[in-house]
Amino acid sequence: MSRHLLSISDLGADRIEAILDLSEKFAEVGQRKIPRVPALRGKTVAWLFYEDSTRTRLSFETAAKRLSADTMNFSVSTSSVNKGESLRDTVETIDAMGIDAIVVRHGCAGVPHQVGGWIDASVINAGDGWHEHPTQALLDLYTARTRLGDLAGKKVTIVGDIRHSRVARSNVLGFSAVGASVTLVAPGPLLPPSLEGWPVSVSHDLDATLADTDICYLLRMQQERQKRALVPSLREFRATYGIDARRADLLGDDALIMHPGPMNRGVEIDGDVADRPNAVITEQVANGVAVRMAVLFLLLGSGLDQLDDQMAAA
Amino acid sequence: MTTIAVRGGTVIDSTGSRRADVVVSDEGVILAVGAGLDGDRRLDASGGIVSPGLVDLHAHLRQPGREDAETIATGARGAALGGFTAVVAMPNTTPVIDTAAVVTEVRQLAADACCEVYPSAAITVGRKGEALTPMAELVGLGVRIFTDDGDGVQDAAVMRNALEYARGLGHLTGGQPVVLAQHCEVAALTRGGYMHEGEWSSRLGIGGQPAEAEELMVMRDIALSRLTGGRVHFQHLSTAGSVAMVRAAKNAGLPVTAEATPHHFTLTDECCAAYDPVFKVHPPLRTAADTAAVRAGLADGTIDAIATDHAPHTTADKEKPFDAAPPGMLGLETAFAVARTELDLPVEAVLALMSWRPAAVAGIADRHGGPVAPGAPANLCVIDPDAEWTVSGAAMASPSRNTPFEGRAVRGRVRHTIRRGEAVVVDGEAQA
Numbered sequence: 001m002s003r004h005l006l007s008i009s010d011l012g013a014d015r016i017e018a019i020l021d022l023s024e025k026f027a028e029v030g031q032r033k034i035p036r037v038p039a040l041r042g043k044t045v046a047w048l049f050y051e052d053s054t055r056t057r058l059s060f061e062t063a064a065k066r067l068s069a070d071t072m073n074f075s076v077s078t079s080s081v082n083k084g085e086s087l088r089d090t091v092e093t094i095d096a097m098g099i100d101a102i103v104v105r106h107g108c109a110g111v112p113h114q115v116g117g118w119i120d121a122s123v124i125n126a127g128d129g130w131h132e133h134p135t136q137a138l139l140d141l142y143t144a145r146t147r148l149g150d151l152a153g154k155k156v157t158i159v160g161d162i163r164h165s166r167v168a169r170s171n172v173l174g175f176s177a178v179g180a181s182v183t184l185v186a187p188g189p190l191l192p193p194s195l196e197g198w199p200v201s202v203s204h205d206l207d208a209t210l211a212d213t214d215i216c217y218l219l220r221m222q223q224e225r226q227k228r229a230l231v232p233s234l235r236e237f238r239a240t241y242g243i244d245a246r247r248a249d250l251l252g253d254d255a256l257i258m259h260p261g262p263m264n265r266g267v268e269i270d271g272d273v274a275d276r277p278n279a280v281i282t283e284q285v286a287n288g289v290a291v292r293m294a295v296l297f298l299l300l301g302s303g304l305d306q307l308d309d310q311m312a313a314a
Numbered sequence: 315m316t317t318i319a320v321r322g323g324t325v326i327d328s329t330g331s332r333r334a335d336v337v338v339s340d341e342g343v344i345l346a347v348g349a350g351l352d353g354d355r356r357l358d359a360s361g362g363i364v365s366p367g368l369v370d371l372h373a374h375l376r377q378p379g380r381e382d383a384e385t386i387a388t389g390a391r392g393a394a395l396g397g398f399t400a401v402v403a404m405p406n407t408t409p410v411i412d413t414a415a416v417v418t419e420v421r422q423l424a425a426d427a428c429c430e431v432y433p434s435a436a437i438t439v440g441r442k443g444e445a446l447t448p449m450a451e452l453v454g455l456g457v458r459i460f461t462d463d464g465d466g467v468q469d470a471a472v473m474r475n476a477l478e479y480a481r482g483l484g485h486l487t488g489g490q491p492v493v494l495a496q497h498c499e500v501a502a503l504t505r506g507g508y509m510h511e512g513e514w515s516s517r518l519g520i521g522g523q524p525a526e527a528e529e530l531m532v533m534r535d536i537a538l539s540r541l542t543g544g545r546v547h548f549q550h551l552s553t554a555g556s557v558a559m560v561r562a563a564k565n566a567g568l569p570v571t572a573e574a575t576p577h578h579f580t581l582t583d584e585c586c587a588a589y590d591p592v593f594k595v596h597p598p599l600r601t602a603a604d605t606a607a608v609r610a611g612l613a614d615g616t617i618d619a620i621a622t623d624h625a626p627h628t629t630a631d632k633e634k635p636f637d638a639a640p641p642g643m644l645g646l647e648t649a650f651a652v653a654r655t656e657l658d659l660p661v662e663a664v665l666a667l668m669s670w671r672p673a674a675v676a677g678i679a680d681r682h683g684g685p686v687a688p689g690a691p692a693n694l695c696v697i698d699p700d701a702e703w704t705v706s707g708a709a710m711a712s713p714s715r716n717t718p719f720e721g722r723a724v725r726g727r728v729r730h731t732i733r734r735g736e737a738v739v740v741d742g743e744a745q746a
Contacts, residue, residue, distance in 0.1 A: 088633045108635030109519040110589025129637070131519030169519055192516035193524070 004116045004123040005295055008134045008173035016141065016177055022294035022304075023142050023287070025311070029066055030290060039310040040069035043100040043300050047073045048091070048115075049126070050106040055261060055285060056126050056136075060103050063292035069300070072099065087111065088118055095119040100300050104128070109166075122299045130164050136260055137170035139291040141178060143284045144215055147256055152179030157209050159241055160219035160268050161190045167260045168219055172200055175215075185209055185241065189230040206241055210250040218243060218259045221268045234267050244270045256280050316340050316354040318737060320730070323359025323696055326662055327366050327685045328670045336364055338692035342734035346688055357730050357737060359696045365665050366683045367399025367693040367731065369672040371495075371573050372463070372549060372621035373646060375401070375431065377423060378416070379408030383714050384626035386420065390427030391746070392624070392646040392711035394738045397728040398429050399693035400673070400682040401624075401646070405436045406464040412436040412447045417455045428731075428738040428746055430693070432678060434459040437476050437494060443468050446476055453486045458677035461495035463549060464596070466531050468501055473535065477544025490677040493571070495547040498531035498556070499523070499597065508637050510583040510598040518586065520636060523598050525553040532556045536563045539570055547675060548572040550623050552597040554607030561616040571675050572611070573621035576652040577643055577718055579608040585718065591632050591639030592716050595625070598641075612667060613659060619672035620664075622649045626714035644717040647710050652719060654699065654726030661699050661726075692735040701727040711744060 002010055011019070029035050045064045049057055057073075064071050074094055085093075094102065101122040104112045109129030116123040127133040145151055156175045162168040162184050175182050176199040183201050184191065195202065203209045210216060221237060231237045238244070243257065248270075251257070257269070257279040265271040274281060301307065320336040325347065335351035338344050375389035386403070393401045403420060405411030411420060417433050424431035435452045439445045441462040449460060460480065467473040473494075480492040504523040509515050511522020532548060536559060539546045551557055551574050560572045577595060582602050585593040593599060611617040625642025632639055653664050673683025681691050705722045707715035731739035738745050 086630055086633065087635065088630075106635060108637040110636045113589045114633070114635070129519050130521075166519060169517075193511045193522055194513045194516040196513040197517065 003299070004112070005134055005299065006112050006116060006123065006125045007132050008137050008170045008177065011177070013177045013179070016138070016174065019138055019291065019294045019298065020142050020145055022297065023290045026293040027287070027290035029293070029311070036066050036068060037311050038068045038313050039297055039301050039307060040064070040067035044070045044072060044098060045296065046094050046099045046102045047071070048094065048102055048104045050076050051127070053105055053127070055288070056105065059285070059288040060126065060292050062289045063296055066289065067293055067296055069296065072097065087114070091115050091118055095121055101296065124295065124299065127166050129166065130169070131166050132170045133166040134170050135288070135292055135295055136167050137174035138295065139284055139288040140171055140217070140258060141174050142291050143258065143280055143287045144256060146287070147280060148214060148254070151175065154180040154214040155212055156180050156182045156215045156217060157185055157213040158182060158217045158219065159185045159206060159243070160221055161225060162186045162219065163190045163192050164222070165219050171217060172198060183209055187231055187237070187241065190225065206247065207250060210247055213251060213255055215256045215258060216243065216251060218257070218268045220260065220262065221264055238267055242268050242270065243273050245273060248273045248276060251278070254278070258284060261285065317345060318355045318357055318732065318735070319351050319353030320357045320359045320364055320694065320696060320732070321351065323362045323364040325364045325686050326665055328666065329685045331662065336686060336694065338694070338732060338735040340735045342692050344686060344688055344690045344692050347686055357696065357740065359730070361698065362729055363661065363697045363699055364686065365695055365697060366669045366686060367695050367733065368397040368650065368668045369676060369678070369682050370398050370401040370622050370624070370646065370649070371619055371672045371676055373401040373403055373624040374406065374626065374642065375403045376626055377407065378419065383628050383631070384712050386423045386427055386431060388711050388713060389624070389626070389646070390424065390429040390431060391744045394428035394731045394733065395711055395728060395742070395744055396646040396648070397650050397695035397697060397731055398646060399695065399731065399733045400430045400432060400676070400678055402459055402676055403431050403433045404463045405434050405461065406441060410436050410441050412439050412441070414448070414451050414455055417452055417457060428744060429733060430681070432676060433457060434461050434495065436460065437462045437467055438472065441465055443472060446479060449479060449492070450483055450486060453483050453492055458487065458490060459493050459495050459547070461497065461549065463495065463497045465501065466497050466499045470534055470538065474538050474542060477538055477542040477546070481542065481544050487677070491545050493545050493547045493675065493677070495549050496531065496535050497549050498528045498535065500527045500530045503527035503530070508594060509586045510600045512583060512601060514583040514586060518589070520586070525555060525600060525604070528553050528597055529555040529559065532559050536568060536570060539563070539568050543569070545569045550575050550578060550597055550621065551608060551611065551617060552578045552600050552604060554604050557607045557611040557616055561611065564616060571618045572616065573619040573672070574608045574612060574617045575621060575623045576645060576649050576656070579605050579612065580652060580656045581718055589636050591634060591636050592643070592718055594636060594639055594641045595643050596641040609657060612657060618675055620649060620653050620667045621672065622646050626712045627716050629715055632716050642716065644707065644710060644712055644714060648705055648717060648719050648724065650697065650728065651703070651724035651726040655724045692732055694732040695728055696730040698727045698729050700725055703727050
């Protein structure tokens with residue numbers, strides 16, 4: 001595995017499978033009375049979040065602590081960034097304190113790539129603009145695999161604001177890497193301007209697509225899309241692209257409903273749909289910790305040979 | 315009076331090519347052109363081309379306002395190193411070049427520079443697209459090109475008025491045209507866009523600027539040129555559609571001209587794949603089909619000039635996130651070599667695109683780009699057309715380093731530059 005995790009395209013199908021297998025191992029750690037293993041003792045992981053995030057940051061932080069890594073939280077709102085310090089100066093300052101990995105979230109696409117060029121530590125992309133959110137896709141793949149088994153040949157429908165979604169970009173790459181077929185369903189202005197090179201098909205007819213779907217993946221619909229006239233109204237979006245009880249019934253009994261959160265109940269997903277047994281939204285969150293443990297271990301750990309001893313040493 | 319003899323080269327100008335020595339005086343005039351000439355000082359031109367100095371229609375010299383990125387002195391030094399004896403300075407400085415006071419300040423700052431600097435001025439006050447600048451007063455100070463470069467004039471009525479107003483200023487210039495140069499970009503279609511909209515922007519998750527944002531304004535301004543009879547110069551054409559429309563407009567006899575930059579005929583949007591803001595520029599790097607169309611436009615005369623759009627930015631600014639980093643690239647020191655290397659054109663054609671044709675567009679053909687002949691102004695460059703070298707931003711005169719051609723092997727190098735009879739570059743070294 002390369003030093004960084006910037007994009008799902010950094011991983012092939014084999015590495016994705018390896019991460020998911022390892023995640024299974026780490027999920028077991030989470031069940032223990034003391035959910036902690038010494039696999040990353042002595043390693044330091046820093047967080048650099050330029051965008052608000054509760055679930056992703058807490059998930060990474062829990063993952064690092066369960067691996068016995070030290071953590072360093074660089075909170076942007078109280079930092080020198082507000083005094084005008086440049087991104088590079090901030091990153092090099094954190095690096096100078098001695099870190100092994102930095103988990104970066106930024107509102108602009110590509111920032112983790114830039115950071116990776118400036119420091120020796122591993123960079124993990126925790127979401128960059130509209131570009132990618134690779135650990136989200138990995139935890140989604142893990143959740144889907146846990147429920148459905150082998151994902152090869154499964155049909156994935158991703159619905160909603162694809163254009164502005166880093167989750168969608170990572171999931172298109174992730175699901176297609178493991179052999180699933182992906183269909184995008186969205187109004188025109190919420191599709192990427194070009195789908196050249198994307199291993200997807202596109203539909204605007206959600207009802208027809210749902211009948212032949214194993215995984216229905218919903219994206220958060222942001223209020224501001226309406227203000228910029230990308231859709232007429234959230235009401236019309238819900239009517240055309242939202243999953244209400246009727247549409248949820250079009251799905252097969254085993255089909256999963258997934259959402260990266262936070263949800264807009266009553267927009268892309270109706271409240272009672274989100275609480276159905278085949279909606280795995282809280283499982284996604286729970287699995288995030290194990291998957292991020294796997295990613296941190298593969299980037300920073302001493303190798304899989306020693307992992308069993310480390311797991312036993314807890 | 316002292317003289318310099320440029321000996322042993324091949325003179326190439328708009329009249330053709332011949333072996334000749336050239337003698338210039340420090341009074342700024344060519345004294346003699348012929349065989350076996352000598353002077354108080356000799357400059358070796360053997361194996362090289364002696365050409366009228368190059369003329370850049372489009373350079374950002376950043377002064378006043380961003381002297382950390384470039385000054386008129388450093389920009390003019392880079393220009394001279396690139397073979398230019400004249401550059402048109404863009405008005406998007408701080409303050410904007412939109413009053414007589416700022417025009418005068420730029421002229422004073424440029425008085426001793428290595429290259430002649432012709433300030434352009436904004437079309438609208440503050441480049442805000444609303445009120446016209448005092449164009450007659452600024453023409454009186456020598457301004458011939460007006461542009462809101464960095465932005466296009468969005469309001470069609472304002473652009474129409476500017477064209478009609480500029481048409482009436484010919485009596486102040488002795489018949490030289492007053493040109494409105496447009497950065498064509500419909501802002502409503504580029505808001506939130508930081509690179510060419512297409513396959514790469516979609517994949518990279520970067521907001522895009524569609525080619526049509528440029529083309530719609532090219533189309534509009536061709537129509538306004540037809541309506542008003544006013545001269546429009548299209549800056550940095552970057553799309554196949556724009557080139558086709560300018561070609562059709564010229565065939566229809568409309569008074570339009572156009573320029574293209576070296577980066578728009580060599581680099582594509584794929585360069586942005588690693589999110590390096592050095593490749594962020596406006597208009598953005600586009601597709602291979604667009605670079606091919608720009609090359610074809612240069613080859614068939616649709617595009618009149620190669621202009622640099624030299625746009626220095628500090629390393630700190632170019633290390634910002636891609637969305638936030640300012641657009642622009644260095645160009646003065648690489649333009650000739652990139653054109654020579656990348657274009658499938660004879661060197662005479664490259665020189666036409668970089669010297670006499672842009673001089674005509676800028677209304678400075680009496681000072682630059684004219685035939686190399688006794689009595690003509692002594693603004694010349696000597697070029698080794700086949701010398702190979704490797705581009706390095708750190709080696710450039712600019713305090714900025716943002717060349718998109720870093721590390722690229724290129725062919726064609728400026729050996730000497732003579733401005734007003736003074737050798738400002740000798741053997742590739744700036745003399746001041």
